[in-house]
Amino acid sequence: MINQIKYKRVLLKLSGEILMGDQKYGHDSKAIEKVANDIKQVHDMGVQICLVVGGGNIYRGVSGAAAGMERSTADHMGMIATVMNALALQYYLEQKQIKTRVLSAIPMMTICEPYVRRRAMRHMEKGRVVIFAAGTGNPFFTTDTAASLRAIEMGCDALLKGTQVDGVYNSDPKKNKDASRFERITYKEVLTNDLTVMDASAISLARENNLPIIVFSLHKQGAFAEAMQHQGNFTIIEG
Template sequence: MTAADNPTAPVKYKRVMLKISGEALMGDQGYGLHPPTVARIAQEVKSVRDMGVEVCMVIGGGNIFRGLAGSAQGMERTTADYMGMLATVMNALAMQSALEQLGVFTRVISAIPMDQVCEPYIRRRAVRHLEKKRVCIFAAGTGNPYFTTDTAATLRANEMACEAIFKGTKVDGVYDKDPKKHADAKRYEEVSYDECLAKHLGVMDASAIALARDNDLPIIVFSLDEPGGFKGILAGQGTYTIVRG
């Protein structure tokens, strides 16, 4: 039995933030939500929660609407960003439903009050949910336009005293160039915050990287498409890149 198979095995982090893009919920579709993919990611989250790890999540909204893209097409930027925030709420509710079907108690917490569908963001209440082993899904970004969900994830991770941010992507770490286009792409085992910023490595946007750097919060980039990858890394296995000072 490996450490990843043993739910009582010691884990490196006790409270983590999982950041995924809205596109991760599309599966092979070009738009929207793919329920089997949502269910698969929910199972990954449950497996980590079952190890005793407290889990927060932030999910982007790019599978439904991306504010920056809307702005580029002539829409007023603030309006476009608020529409993108609402898209993240839809994704959060879908993930909540999938987790609760697996028996995982979950709270969707929105930076924009909408009391009929989710809780407003109150830091102390959110911390208490985590202490009770509920998964907290933070929706609507920071509640402000011009800030990405990467920045929202880093902000909430700091507020919740998370020990690391796990950034789930399509590839198993950070590369010096796109590994899908370049066979000679080099994967970093470890990279510094400043190097990410200087080389524009695309881990997260610059505001998120700077906020993580200023609070010494490591970012672990891994493949969300690898079954058991999230759980495996917490158990000390798997392939990933860690971003830290």
């Protein structure tokens, strides 16, 4: 199976909503356990893995700003939510004997390490899963952009985004039963057609650095490993 792996070092981007399962808020232990199992399966293949997780299951900066809060403050609150999610993922991964490190773009020395690129690289070289928390550390940037940035900084072969659907569609498949999924699509087509799989900054950054983006659904157990081998349903954004 290892010989079939297409990438040796990857970044997995997770939405915070994945961690809340069927709940309306917070964490669902079964959902996090499922994600941890998927990560372990790929880790056991010898792949170096780093993660970026959103905070939407706890707090969204954009929503806070829309409600009248100053945007920088709201975004910083959202960054703190991503740290909470990163710590939860770390716990469940380490329960599976996977050494994991959380590195935060906002220094929080008592609970995790500050983000230092060389330190993160060294952790990955030692086979540890690295979770990047607090986005880029700056307001007005999403965790999608943070995922593209960290993947490029880490020299990843690909960025994999685990979502609610199994790829990029020409319209919302939850609203349009006739929506069709792309097998492959270019960065330019995603931007031109305003496909909302990731924000424009994240796509543009990936495009400038020739970073392939693979979009797949995390709802299917083992889909992460399948995508790593170009099996199952997914969409590749490149070119």
